[in-house]
Amino acid sequence: MTRVHNFSAGPAALPEPVLQRIREDIPDWGGTGMSVMEISHRSKEFVDCAERAEASIRKLLGISDAYSVLFMQGGATLQFAMATLNLSAADDTVDYVITGSWGKKAVKEAGRFANVNIAADAEDSGYTHVPAEDSWQKTSDAAYLHYTPNETIGGVEFQFVPDTGDVPLVVDMSSTILSRPVDVDRFGLIYAGAQKNIGPAGLTLAIIRNDLLDKARPDAPTLMTYKAFADSGSMTNTPPVFAWYVAGLVFDHLLEQGGLEAVAAVNQRKSSKLYSAIDASDFYSNPVAEDSRSWMNVPFVLADPSLDPVFLEESKAAGLTNLKGHRSVGGMRASIYNAVSEASVDALIDFMQQFENTHG
Ligand code: PMP
Secondary structure, three states, X not given: OOOOEEOOOOOOOOOHHHHHHHHHHOOOHHHOOOOHHHOOOOOHXXXXXXXXXXXXXXXXXOOOOOEEEEEEOOHHHHXXXXXXXXXXXXXXXXXXXXXXXXXXXXXXXXXXXXXXXXXXXXXXXXXXXXXXXXXXXXXXXXXXXXXXXXXXXXXXXXXXOOOOOOOOEEEEOOOOOOOOOOOHHXXXXXEEEOOOOOXXXXXXXXXXXXXXXXXXXXXXXXXXXXXXXXXXXXXXXXXXHHHHHHHHHHHHHHHXXXXXXXXXXXXXXXXXXXXXXXXXXXXXXXXXXXXXXOOOEEEEEEOOHHHHHHHHHHHHHOOEEOOEOOOOOOOEEEEOOOOOOHHHHHHHHHHHHHHHHHHO
């Protein structure tokens, strides 16, 4: 078996022990004589598996009983609309802080259903920094304040949790969840598409404070209300069983690694050595302010963009894949989620140095 060094932004690398376990489980899952994809989601076997996954993520993130953990579909993109439909009324104001493309998309959806106030927008820096919180124009009675703790395309990450008093914080944690510990109690709603640090695409995780479950608009479709999922153990309709099962394996794998403190230490080391290599060179650069740099997505450009195709071709030949930057920004991006090992980051740094020596 040959595995590449996979820097995909998502769907992204999964931990190898999880892949091996899936391979073992597929033909005969837990002695059922079936795979997890071929059994009722209401069977005892699957319900047990689903509950174990929930217990594991509760343990990983330290989620209290004051919160519901929901396993949904529709991706983070559906959450952009769901957050607004579930947490605000049509004449409410909702605050948004924009630090990149995903925040902008969230605003677009929210604007269909409520009055959006842009509390801060980092567009003036080309989305290369997180605006200082004391410059934000917050609404005192906003239904919530939404931000994107990690912008996957620009590689801009918050290193702090804003203080909004009684206004609930709503966050799109798609590309940073499980990269480090978070204090869940600070948030009203956390949501994340699974396909980075959680598991396969098709699953969306939401963690919502229970007192917010009753605020959905009466005309919201059932499958777009958090309450329906909370009341049914996320079995309002047929859930994405395979993705849910894999997510449970990933959660257990992270617990075995020592939990999120241990995971964070590795992630910090991985990202800081990559940024140091970029900063030490005139051949590569990263435009993001040092206090806003992402641990998970490291974009970088070559001083001579005409070398981009050569870089991509030679890196691929060296077993380093998916380094092309997002189509909207160009350049390169190394996504170094939890399942990307430190050895893969070392291999990337070595390759970058060799490439610079040859072409610089
Ligand atoms: N938000 C963020 C921060 C993302 O990185 C992505 C996907 N890359 C999305 C939202 C959209 O997610 P999905 O494709 O699951 O709807």
